[in-house]
Amino acid sequence: MYMIRSNPHTHTDYVDGKSPARDMIKRALELGFTSLGFSEHAYQPDIEPLYGLTDPNRKRYINEILSLRxxxxxxxxxxxxxxxxxxxxxSGEGLDYFIGANHYLTSRNGDFAAVDGDADLLEAYVARAFDGSWDRAIERYFKDYADFVEKKPPAIIAHFDLICKSNRKRHWFKEDGALIDCGKEAMRLMIRSCRVLEVNTGGMARSGQPCPYPVQPLLAFWRELGGQVIPSSDCHRAHQLDAFFDIAPEYMRAAGFTECLALGKGDRLFETVSLM
Ligand SMILES: [Zn+2]
Ligand SMILES: [Zn+2]
Structure with a gap:
């Protein structure tokens, strides 16, 4: 039975993580990990100018990770x-890899709301920008996400249906309609540019999500398309580095996967491992 011994999605105390990079590595060694990938948030000046790796922290982060390596x-x-x-x-230049994410619903006038932030703000934004239609909001979310992946192909697609995060408490939409239809449409487009989707247990560890991102029907569809998966804990605290990694292999198998990816131990970014 496969035991996950690697994590490609790790934050640090440079932005919103609570543990320094070194503590993450120490924990990884305790867990017997063979590889660990750091994926701190890039800066996003038009959205939240103070958030993410603004200079000079970007340089410090890169230097620290390379020196730890x-x-x-x-x-x-x-x-x-x-x-x-x-x-x-x-741009992602000079990195080994980057994870491509969509954390925001946006509209043309520059207005935006984070899909993983304050639920009241998101609800008000959907009321304002989408006349309260979650179907339209979901459609926009996935269209923008697919567009981004096509234009700037990442090595890994992040928490694909993060828009579900607050829905689990607020029940804004059923997770069997637009979420699945628009999600599938986005996957069809994305897979032309990126074949690796993460199975992200971070929401289970940090906000009590009932399952990893994405939901099982979308994960199964990714397999039908011939996509690959990589488990990640989207880790923000060293003690959560392997959070819910015990359930992730079965979650991937349930979607029909017989193998998944892990970050490599040597020169190759990814290695394939059997889930059987
Ligand atoms: Zn994220
Ligand atoms: Zn993250």
């Missing part, structure tokens, strides 16, 4: 990445 060489493979939101101008 050298220090821990031979014990664990460290990868340098970023989590880049579609609203960020960050």
């Amino acid at each position: 050298r220090e821990y060489e031979g014990r664990i493979r460290i990868w340098l990445g970023l989590e880049i939101d579609r609203m960020s101008p960050e």
Whole structure:
């Protein structure tokens, strides 16, 4: 039975994580990880100018991860990445990889709301910008996401249906209509540019989500399309580095996957591992 011993989606105390990079590595070693990828949030000046890796922190972050990589060489493979939101101008140049994310609903006049932020603000935004239609909001969310992945292909697609985050408490929409239809349409477009989707347990650890992102029907559809998956804990605190990694293999198997990806131990970014 496969035990996950790697994580591609790790934050640090440079932005919104609570643990320094070194503590994440120490925890990874305790857990017997063979590789660990850092993916701190890139800056996004048009949305939240103070959020993400603004200079000079971007440079400090990169230097620290590269220096830790050298220090821990031979014990664990460290990868340098970023989590880049579609609203960020960050190019991803000079990195080993980046995770492409969509955290925002936006409209043409520059108005926006975070889909993983304050639920009242998001609800008010959907009322204002989409006449209260969650179907239209969901359609916009996935269209913008697919567009971004096509224009700036990431190595990994992040928490695909993050728009469900507050819905689990607020019950704004059923998770079997537009979510599935528009999600599938976005997947059809995305897979032309990126074949790797994360199975993200971070929401289970941090906000009590009932399952990883994405929901099972969308994950199964990704497999039908021939896509690949990589489990991630979207970790913000060292002690949660392997949170819900015990259920992730079965979650992927239930969607029909017989193998998944992990960050490599050597030169190759990804290695394939059997889930059977
Ligand atoms: Zn994210
Ligand atoms: Zn993240």
